[in-house]
Amino acid sequence: MKALLAQAAAFLKGDPQADRIVPPSGFTARLTILSAAAMAFLAVFALALSLSMGRLAADWAGELEGTATLRLPDAEAAETALALLQATPGIAQARLIPPEEQQALLAPWFGPDLPLDDLPLPTLIEITEDGADLAGLRARLAGELPEAILDTHDAWRGPLVAAADRLRLLGWICLTLIAGVTVAIITLAVRTSLAANNQVIGVLRLVGARDVTIARAFVRRFTLRALLGAASGTVLGCTAILLLPAGDAVLPGLGFRGAGWLLPLLIPILAALAAFAATRAAALSVLKEMT
Amino acid sequence: MIELENIAYSYGGRALFHDVSLTLGPGSFHILTGASGTGKTTLLRLCYGDLTPTGGTVRLFGRDLAGMERDRLALSRRRIGVVHQEARFLDHLPLRDNVALPLAMADRLGGEEEAQLGDLLAWVGLTGQIDQRPPELSGGERQRAALARAVIMSPEIVLADEPTGNIDWEMSERLLQLLIELNRSGKAVLIATHDLALIRQAKSAVDARVLRLKDGQLEMAGAAL
Ligand SMILES: Nc1ncnc2c1ncn2[C@@H]1O[C@H](COP(=O)(O)OP(=O)(O)OP(=O)(O)O)[C@@H](O)[C@H]1O
Ligand SMILES: [Mg+2]
Numbered sequence: 166m167k168a169l170l171a172q173a174a175a176f177l178k179g180d181p182q183a184d185r186i187v188p189p190s191g192f193t194a195r196l197t198i199l200s201a202a203a204m205a206f207l208a209v210f211a212l213a214l215s216l217s218m219g220r221l222a223a224d225w226a227g228e229l230e231g232t233a234t235l236r237l238p239d240a241e242a243a244e245t246a247l248a249l250l251q252a253t254p255g256i257a258q259a260r261l262i263p264p265e266e267q268q269a270l271l272a273p274w275f276g277p278d279l280p281l282d283d284l285p286l287p288t289l290i291e292i293t294e295d296g297a298d299l300a301g302l303r304a305r306l307a308g309e310l311p312e313a314i315l316d317t318h319d320a321w322r323g324p325l326v327a328a329a330d331r332l333r334l335l336g337w338i339c340l341t342l343i344a345g346v347t348v349a350i351i352t353l354a355v356r357t358s359l360a361a362n363n364q365v366i367g368v369l370r371l372v373g374a375r376d377v378t379i380a381r382a383f384v385r386r387f388t389l390r391a392l393l394g395a396a397s398g399t400v401l402g403c404t405a406i407l408l409l410p411a412g413d414a415v416l417p418g419l420g421f422r423g424a425g426w427l428l429p430l431l432i433p434i435l436a437a438l439a440a441f442a443a444t445r446a447a448a449l450s451v452l453k454e455m456t
Numbered sequence: 457m458i459e460l461e462n463i464a465y466s467y468g469g470r471a472l473f474h475d476v477s478l479t480l481g482p483g484s485f486h487i488l489t490g491a492s493g494t495g496k497t498t499l500l501r502l503c504y505g506d507l508t509p510t511g512g513t514v515r516l517f518g519r520d521l522a523g524m525e526r527d528r529l530a531l532s533r534r535r536i537g538v539v540h541q542e543a544r545f546l547d548h549l550p551l552r553d554n555v556a557l558p559l560a561m562a563d564r565l566g567g568e569e570e571a572q573l574g575d576l577l578a579w580v581g582l583t584g585q586i587d588q589r590p591p592e593l594s595g596g597e598r599q600r601a602a603l604a605r606a607v608i609m610s611p612e613i614v615l616a617d618e619p620t621g622n623i624d625w626e627m628s629e630r631l632l633q634l635l636i637e638l639n640r641s642g643k644a645v646l647i648a649t650h651d652l653a654l655i656r657q658a659k660s661a662v663d664a665r666v667l668r669l670k671d672g673q674l675e676m677a678g679a680a681l
Pocket of ligand 1: 467492498541
């Protein structure tokens with residue numbers, strides 16, 4: 166590990182003499198820096214999307230988990246139902262929702278003056294369960310209170326959680342694509358740069374330069390450019406995310422939370438590592454073809 | 457050290473030469489002459505593995521060039537100093553770095569060879585041009601710079617292609633002196649030239665073998681010159 170760090174430090178410090186053997190080139194340098202910056206910017210959003218959707222899915226799944234609602238056609242059945250629930254192991258709490266509370270729940274949709282008594286509203290019992298045998302409960306309800314409906318919220322919670330999971334997956338796919346495109350652009354830039362420096366490479370070979378020595382000068386440059394570009398793109402991306410509206414309970418804003426803010430720091434590092442590997446592979450393969 | 461054995465080389469369907477054999481041993485001094493276009497430069501390039509022969513065998517320091525890995529070839533090149541007919545440099549670097557380039561490529565910067573860089577540049581009379589870039593140098597200065605670059609690694613063999621092509625008589629005499637000095641210190645020297653005066657000068661100073669490329673063959677041309 167120590168040796169590796171020393172190597173990395175030496176690589177970053179560089180050998181000015183060895184670096185200068187390749188003339189500075191404006192075009193491929195700009196291409197690499199700008200595309201690394203753009204890709205890092207996008208990567209910040211894809212990462213934020215993944216993390217936010219992961220949180221959202223967990224929130225939705227967690228919030229309603231362990232709760233269920235029992236719907237009864239009329240208030241008479243409530244006594245029987247409550248007694249049955251209390252006798253069921255694993256039911257932590259069963260509570261009859263009083264009409265005022267029901268009114269409060271409906272107010273946002275129908276207004277506060279809803280004549281509750283005139284409406285055929287069902288009677289609701291809120292259940293908090295803790296490992297109850299819900300299938301068994303359902304069977305017993307079917308026998309004793311055939312009109313009662315047990316709603317475990319799965320029906321609407323499932324698709325929401327699935328949608329959030331799908332979005333999170335989409336975020337990871339975006340990140341993979343971004344990484345792939347970055348590697349492709351850098352490879353292209355390196356190949357262009359090597360072709361443009363054909364003459365230089367010829368001179369280096371005549372004086373006995375080995376491929377790894379020639380490649381090194383290119384690899385260091387492109388790695389540093391990718392690091393620089395990705396770092397600026399990441400900073401811009403994070404700034405943009407900070408400026409996004411905060412969001413609310415239903416649709417929490419896109420972003421990072423707490424230690425999550427450390428994750429975007431990985432983007433420039435990963436970009437530099439990818440650039441290093443891509444440049445090295447591209448340079449060595451081009452040099453092999455150039456004879 | 458460099459052995460060409462029954463070499464043939466054709467280019468674009470035309471046989472430039474065939475059955476050429478030549479051995480450059482330690483301390484030898486060869487002069488290669490022949491009309492323009494007979495293949496002197498080509499023969500030299502075959503000697504340092506820049507071209508592959510279409511027939512025969514090239515051996516560098518005992519190893520067959522055919523199938524030699526590129527890293528091994530690079531290492532062999534460090535033992536052969538070449539002065540090209542049209543010397544090519546890295547135009548964005550000053551003369552100092554260009555001459556020291558072989559050292560940089562061999563990771564040998566900072567050693568005693570680099571310390572001698574100043575002496576070497578004085579030896580070829582380029583002390584004043586040390587910070588100039590190659591495009592700013594005259595033809596003769598470039599040729600002398602190429603010689604300095606060719607010998608900085610203390611190679612065992614020096615190949616010089618028309619080293620006096622661009623320079624006045626006085627300077628070419630000096631350049632020949634430099635090559636003769638190298639030969640006296642035990643290095644193999646091969647000069648390709650059609651400069652008759654230079655050939656005579658060389659023959660009077662060292663035991664030089666003069667070879668002529670003619671009709672695709674390499675022949676001894678001792679007495680005629
Ligand atoms: N790899 C090659 N590429 C292009 N032309 C080649 C190549 N190899 C040989 N030739 C041709 O071979 C011929 C010999 O060229 P070469 O440079 O070796 O001659 P030379 O004896 O050095 O001539 P000069 O005295 O003018 O320098 C030329 O006609 C050249 O065009
Ligand atoms: Mg020639």
